[in-house]
Amino acid sequence: MHSLHCGSNSRATLYSARVNANRIRKTIITMATPAPKTGHHDVKQSLRDEALSLFFDASDIKVTPTTGGVNNVVQYVETSSGERFVLRIYNNGNKSDKVRFEHEVLRQLHELEKKSGEKMSFDLPRALPSKAGRPHELLSSGAECCIFHIIEGTLAKTTSPEEVGRATGELCTAMAGVRYDIMPPPFNVEGCTPIAPYWELFKAHHAVMTREVFYNEVDTNPGFNVCREAIDYLVEQIRDIEVRMEGFKKLGMPVQYIHADLHYDNVMVVGDKVSGLLDFEFCTYDWRAMELAVALSKYVGEAEPLPLIERFVTGYVQKGALTETEIDCIPDMINLRIFSNVVYFTGRAIAGEDGLDSLTSRAGTYAKRVKWVNANIDAIKNTIKQKLKVLTSV
Incomplete structure (x- = not known):
C-alpha cells in the first residue's frame, strides 16, 4: 500500500482511494502487526545487529537507547574508537520511497552548501555511507535503516x-x-x-x-x-x-x-x-x-x-x-x-x-x-x- 503524491493535476497512486471505507479498514487491520507502545519503538537485537553490520566491521559496537524516536527506532551507536552516531530503523510501513526521498533532499541541501561556498548556520543530518556506499540500506524485514552522524x-x-x-x-x-x-x-x-x-x-x-x-x-x-x-x-x-x-x-x-x-x-x-x-x-x-x-x-x-x-x-x-x-x-x-x-x-x-x-x-x-x-x-x-x-x- 504505497502512494506517490504528484500535485492536483498529475497524480500517480498505487493505493486505490475509491475502495469502500469499511473494507479498507478491515483489510488493514487484518494485515497489521500488534502496535508497539506509543513513543517506545524497539526492535529485535538480530535486526539491529543486521543493520549495524551493513555499516560497520567491528563487533564491539556499543548501542544505547535514546529518548527520541516517536515514529522510528532510534538508538545511539558508539564505536571502539569513540566515534558516535545515531542508528535509525524506519517504522513507516516499509515505505522505501519515503526514505529515498528524504535522503535525496538532504543530498541536494548539502550540495547547495558546497556550491555556494557558504555553510548554513547549523548542521543538517549527514548520513554515514554503508559498506556498499549507500546512505541507507534495506533490511530483511523490509524496513530501511541508516546511520547519521551525531549533531x-x-x-x-x-x-x-x-x-x-x-x-x-x-x-x-x-x-x-x-x-x-x-x-x-x-x-x-x-x-x-x-x-x-x-x-x-x-x-x-x-x-x-x-x-x-x-x-x-x-x-x-x-x-x-x-x-x-x-x-x-x-x-x-x-x-x-x-x-x-x-x-x-x-x-x-x-x-x-x-x-x-x-x-x-x-x-x-x-x-x-x-x-x-x-x-x-x-x-x-x-x-x-x-x-x-x-x-x-x-x-x-x-x-x-x-x-x-x-x-x-x-x-x-x-x-x-x-x-x-x-x-x-x-x-x-x-x-x-x-x-x-x-x-x-x-x-x-x-x-x-x-x-x-x-x-x-x-x-x-x-x-x-x-x-x-x-x-x-x-x-x-x-x-x-x-x-x-x-x-x-x-
Missing part, C-alpha cells in the same frame, strides 16, 4: 525561540533551491513526493487516504470514547477547514519543498545557538508558509504562546520570506498542521504502527491548541505583520 546539543524546546525562528527561516529559504528535475525517478516531476502536502489532509497517512475512511474511523471506533468530547470538537473543526482550504488553493500562494515537521523538538541547540535541524523524513512539496505554521503549532500549546510566537517570528522574518496573503492564512495553517497530526495518528493506529493511544492521549492537547488559535487569530496575524514591517522599515 551535538540538546532539543531546543521553548528555549531560544528567536534563534530557532531564524534557523527555520534560513532552512525554508534554502529548501526553495531543492530541484525536482535532478531527482531520481519517480520524484523528477514537479510536486511528486511520497508525503502528501498538508492541503491533501486525509492523505497524511497511507491507511486513511480519504475523508470517508477518517470520519468513519473516528465515528465508529470505540477506542475514541476515552476522548470523545475532544475528538468530536476536532472533527467539527476539520470539517470546517475543508471548506476554507478550497479557497486557499485559489490564492496562488508560493509552493516549494519544505521540511514540513520543523518544530522545536526537531531543533538542536548548544546554549543559545542552533546547532542542527533534525528529521527530514516528512519533507514534501507544499505551501511555503506551512513551514512557519508547523513551527508555531508547538508554541500555541504552551502556557503563554504569544510572547514565544513574537520572539520566534522576530527571527523567522530575518531569513524567511512571507507575503501578506500567507500571513492571513497562518492561523488556519497552524490548525491544519494539528489536524494533519490527528489524521496521521489515526492512520498509524489503523495500520498497526502505533496504538490508538498515540492519538487519544494527545486529543485534549490538540483541541486546546485549536481553541487558542481560533481565539487569537488577529493577534497571531498582527504579530507577524508587525515584525515584518519593522524589518522592512530598517
